[in-house]
Amino acid sequence: MTAATDSLPPGFLADLAEYVAIPSDSRSAPMATMRAAAEWLAARLDWAGGRVEETDGFPVVRADWLGAPGAPTVLVYGHYDVQPTGDLTEWHTAPFELVVDGDVLRGRGVTDDKGPVLLVLEMARTMLAERGALPLNVRFLLEGEEEIGSPHLPAYVRAHAAELAADLVISADGAMWRPTEPSISIASKGLVALDVVVTGAAEDLHSGRYGGTVANPVHALATVLASLHTADGAVAVAGFTDGVDKLPPQRRAEIDAVDFDDEEYRAAVGAPELFGEAGYSTLARLWERPTLEVNGITAGGKYTVIPHRAVGHVSCRLVGRQDPDRVVEAISAHVAALDLPGVRVEVRADPGRVPAYRIEPDHPAVRAAREALAEVYPGQEVLLAVIAGTLPATTLFESALGAKTLFFSFATADEKHHAPNEFLRIARIGEGMRAWAALWDRLATGGTR
Amino acid sequence: MTAATDSLPPGFLADLAEYVAIPSDSRSAPMATMRAAAEWLAARLDWAGGRVEETDGFPVVRADWLGAPGAPTVLVYGHYDVQPTGDLTEWHTAPFELVVDGDVLRGRGVTDDKGPVLLVLEMARTMLAERGALPLNVRFLLEGEEEIGSPHLPAYVRAHAAELAADLVISADGAMWRPTEPSISIASKGLVALDVVVTGAAEDLHSGRYGGTVANPVHALATVLASLHTADGAVAVAGFTDGVDKLPPQRRAEIDAVDFDDEEYRAAVGAPELFGEAGYSTLARLWERPTLEVNGITAGGKYTVIPHRAVGHVSCRLVGRQDPDRVVEAISAHVAALDLPGVRVEVRADPGRVPAYRIEPDHPAVRAAREALAEVYPGQEVLLAVIAGTLPATTLFESALGAKTLFFSFATADEKHHAPNEFLRIARIGEGMRAWAALWDRLATGGTR
Numbered sequence: 001m002t003a004a005t006d007s008l009p010p011g012f013l014a015d016l017a018e019y020v021a022i023p024s025d026s027r028s029a030p031m032a033t034m035r036a037a038a039e040w041l042a043a044r045l046d047w048a049g050g051r052v053e054e055t056d057g058f059p060v061v062r063a064d065w066l067g068a069p070g071a072p073t074v075l076v077y078g079h080y081d082v083q084p085t086g087d088l089t090e091w092h093t094a095p096f097e098l099v100v101d102g103d104v105l106r107g108r109g110v111t112d113d114k115g116p117v118l119l120v121l122e123m124a125r126t127m128l129a130e131r132g133a134l135p136l137n138v139r140f141l142l143e144g145e146e147e148i149g150s151p152h153l154p155a156y157v158r159a160h161a162a163e164l165a166a167d168l169v170i171s172a173d174g175a176m177w178r179p180t181e182p183s184i185s186i187a188s189k190g191l192v193a194l195d196v197v198v199t200g201a202a203e204d205l206h207s208g209r210y211g212g213t214v215a216n217p218v219h220a221l222a223t224v225l226a227s228l229h230t231a232d233g234a235v236a237v238a239g240f241t242d243g244v245d246k247l248p249p250q251r252r253a254e255i256d257a258v259d260f261d262d263e264e265y266r267a268a269v270g271a272p273e274l275f276g277e278a279g280y281s282t283l284a285r286l287w288e289r290p291t292l293e294v295n296g297i298t299a300g301g302k303y304t305v306i307p308h309r310a311v312g313h314v315s316c317r318l319v320g321r322q323d324p325d326r327v328v329e330a331i332s333a334h335v336a337a338l339d340l341p342g343v344r345v346e347v348r349a350d351p352g353r354v355p356a357y358r359i360e361p362d363h364p365a366v367r368a369a370r371e372a373l374a375e376v377y378p379g380q381e382v383l384l385a386v387i388a389g390t391l392p393a394t395t396l397f398e399s400a401l402g403a404k405t406l407f408f409s410f411a412t413a414d415e416k417h418h419a420p421n422e423f424l425r426i427a428r429i430g431e432g433m434r435a436w437a438a439l440w441d442r443l444a445t446g447g448t449r
Numbered sequence: 450m451t452a453a454t455d456s457l458p459p460g461f462l463a464d465l466a467e468y469v470a471i472p473s474d475s476r477s478a479p480m481a482t483m484r485a486a487a488e489w490l491a492a493r494l495d496w497a498g499g500r501v502e503e504t505d506g507f508p509v510v511r512a513d514w515l516g517a518p519g520a521p522t523v524l525v526y527g528h529y530d531v532q533p534t535g536d537l538t539e540w541h542t543a544p545f546e547l548v549v550d551g552d553v554l555r556g557r558g559v560t561d562d563k564g565p566v567l568l569v570l571e572m573a574r575t576m577l578a579e580r581g582a583l584p585l586n587v588r589f590l591l592e593g594e595e596e597i598g599s600p601h602l603p604a605y606v607r608a609h610a611a612e613l614a615a616d617l618v619i620s621a622d623g624a625m626w627r628p629t630e631p632s633i634s635i636a637s638k639g640l641v642a643l644d645v646v647v648t649g650a651a652e653d654l655h656s657g658r659y660g661g662t663v664a665n666p667v668h669a670l671a672t673v674l675a676s677l678h679t680a681d682g683a684v685a686v687a688g689f690t691d692g693v694d695k696l697p698p699q700r701r702a703e704i705d706a707v708d709f710d711d712e713e714y715r716a717a718v719g720a721p722e723l724f725g726e727a728g729y730s731t732l733a734r735l736w737e738r739p740t741l742e743v744n745g746i747t748a749g750g751k752y753t754v755i756p757h758r759a760v761g762h763v764s765c766r767l768v769g770r771q772d773p774d775r776v777v778e779a780i781s782a783h784v785a786a787l788d789l790p791g792v793r794v795e796v797r798a799d800p801g802r803v804p805a806y807r808i809e810p811d812h813p814a815v816r817a818a819r820e821a822l823a824e825v826y827p828g829q830e831v832l833l834a835v836i837a838g839t840l841p842a843t844t845l846f847e848s849a850l851g852a853k854t855l856f857f858s859f860a861t862a863d864e865k866h867h868a869p870n871e872f873l874r875i876a877r878i879g880e881g882m883r884a885w886a887a888l889w890d891r892l893a894t895g896g897t898r
Contacts, residue, residue, distance in 0.1 A: 202719025208838030212734035222674035270651025275791030285661035300745025342724030389657030
């Protein structure tokens with residue numbers, strides 16, 4: 001009988017166990033713990049001058065192997081921080097102890113992003129040892145604040161743009177869409193968030209002693225929020241979809257060709273039925289359409305008052321060329337046009353705004369990635385998927401370094417990222433190492449732009 | 450120079466100071482404190498056999514003076530418990546220390562309801578001492594749980610209905626509408642509360658990874674809540690106003706004759722403008738029209754999820770013959786008829802339901818009260834006002850004792866009931882004693898039914 005771990009390179013499990021044991025939760029860990037994780041990682045990059053560099057927050061790990069003159073340069077991106085454990089009683093194993101459990105490894109960060117980064121380091125070290133050289137120039141940028149929104153990464157990248165110069169960024173962060181086939185994410189959605197703030201009287205008023213005399217901000221907010229969508233689920237804000245192209249028939253056909261079972265998906269999320277914009281399949285809505293979701297409402301409570309304030313928390317996921325500023329303007333104009341009596345209505349947009357990101361399906365890096373995956377997963381179709389979430393680093397790298405980002409992670413989206421009992425499929429580690437090697441070889445000869 | 454307190458009977462201030470010093474906050478005080486307040490009050494009723502009687506909660510104070518055979522019997526209702534102090538830093542004086550401050554007395558409970566009750570006891574004791582008899586039979590029922598919704602009063606009153614039998618209840622609780630003229634409240638609104646509960650998926654979903662595929666319960670709730678009113682502020686639920694009579698021209702004229710300044714009211718509540726059902730003046734809406742207010746919403750927050758649950762907290766103030774059960778049914782039917790896709794919508798009504806209460810303006814007790822007030826406030830019009838809040842004891846006394854309740858309180862609605870810096874106008878104490886005496890004399894001769 002062969003154990004799943006037999007496929008791993010000698011020492012890999014012990015290394016990953018050491019790395020997982022460092023509780024580098026960027027929400028709660030002290031600087032010393034974060035630095036320990038960074039230094040651990042930098043030591044694994046000694047062959048490329050691995051080092052810890054300061055930022056205004058937790059440090060970054062940098063390394064450069066530039067021994068392939070004339071060949072392209074890639075920048076490998078990933079992160080060493082992890083999510084909080086959450087409720088420890090929900091964990092079946094100790095979160096910071098790497099556990100082999102049949103075909104999977106368990107532990108906080110094992111799939112997001114410690115395993116997927118470590119496999120690249122192991123592959124590169126082995127390749128260099130075996131061949132005496134890598135096929136292209138490689139830089140590494142591994143940050144410690146991804147799980148808290150990378151607050152200090154933009155300033156760091158802009159300040160060090162020349163040193164980080166690369167033809168292509170390859171992200172070891174991200175995830176394959178699902179376990180059943182290999183996939184490459186060619187897009188991620190943008191994000192803009194805002195509050196709709198409705199105010200009425202100066203204070204909360206007794207609903208009996210004042211009821212019927214003043215407008216209730218909660219009613220006004222409900223009217224605003226109910227007006228944001230049509231009955232069939234489309235966003236009803238004029239101008240919201242500016243910059244969203246009609247779904248090309250070819251892309252629609254590609255999506256329709258994906259083996260996707262609505263009923264299975266519905267059962268998994270536990271909703272009474274699926275719902276969304278008419279005229280699009282579930283997967284087309286998820287991957288290709290912008291959304292506007294009310295994430296919550298803060299208003300009064302279960303006591304008999306007319307609250308003086310009601311706030312709707314809204315966020316929009318953007319696609320195509322939607323301009324986040326323009327989206328805020330469109331929503332503001334829509335709300336103002338309602339002209340609701342008896343209240344003040346204000347739209348307050350959050351400063352952080354991220355446009356959608358996309359790498360063309362025929363980009364040389366995507367072609368190389370598909371070929372690499374086809375080599376590792378023979379006979380399986382490589383899906384072109386979308387990360388319906390938002391990855392701000394992609395647009396940062398595009399604007400600061402002028403480089404596209406290729407997502408090439410061997411995590412899988414179902415591996416309980418951010419949740420208790422996070423895991424990583426052991427087979428993906430060997431597959432990932434072979435695929436990264438095949439990718440680099442192809443990029444070295446086929447180009448990166 | 451005459452101090453405002455010169456008008457008070459000897460010993461009254463000292464008594465009230467003792468009474469206010471007992472911190473009988475029914476939300477937080479231990480049984481011993483509540484019992485101390487009850488016993489203090491019972492001792493002031495020794496001339497009528499004052500005693501403390503057990504209930505399933507805090508005790509009630511009972512007393513009976515039945516030395517007027519053939520004359521009517523009235524039941525005086527009030528309470529000895531007070532509201533919590535709230536934030537002590539907002540108090541300008543110590544809450545449980547009676548302070549004379551110019552024309553007012555300050556302290557927790559001084560106007561709600563310790564002062565207004567004590568003045569009746571003082572008046573009755575004095576009258577009995579002076580005349581040797583009261584003009585009618587008087588029972589007292591003073592409870593200790595009014596500020597927490599009188600949870601044990603209904604069972605107590607029903608179990609002791611025979612002993613509490615009276616021709617009329619006179620409530621020393623309540624308040625005159627405003628300080629500028631005497632008024633009698635002839636009605637209070639009913640109350641029914643319910644939650645609109647919308648559920649979608651089994652758990653909160655990442656708004657990126659699932660956005661566009663499932664209905665958002667917050668959107669559905671907004672649609673439900675926005676549908677409950679017309680654009681002009683009327684309740685849009687079919688059947689809601691069943692049992693609400695058209696406002697009689699005479700009552701409309703009475704209300705229109707009240708000196709009421711919309712702009713002054715607007716400025717006091719701090720709303721940008723007043724708003725409500727078209728076709729009614731502000732005061733007519735406040736006093737005569739039913740309301741449906743969304744008191745709050747519990748749903749998600751400011752994080753990028755599609756919440757799996759959204760709850761709207763609704764309460765309705767009822768008038769006329771509106772049946773609380775029927776109101777719940779009407780709202781439930783309205784919500785069900787929306788038939789929103791992708792979510793489950795449920796209406797969960799609270800068990801406590803109170804119909805509206807009204808005593809006819811030409812009821813002998815109201816006539817007697819108007820005459821008594823006219824005697825104490827010569828030359829001033831006595832307004833017939835409405836308590837737009839809800840007083841469940843009124844419907845309890847009507848159903849359990851078959852007796853109407855006359856509100857005859859010498860508190861005023863602006864005296865910071867339930868808030869820091871509660872106060873009572875000193876002049877109202879002497880006025881109240883004279884008015885109660887005049888009322889009893891009139892009821893003794895003019896009848897109570």
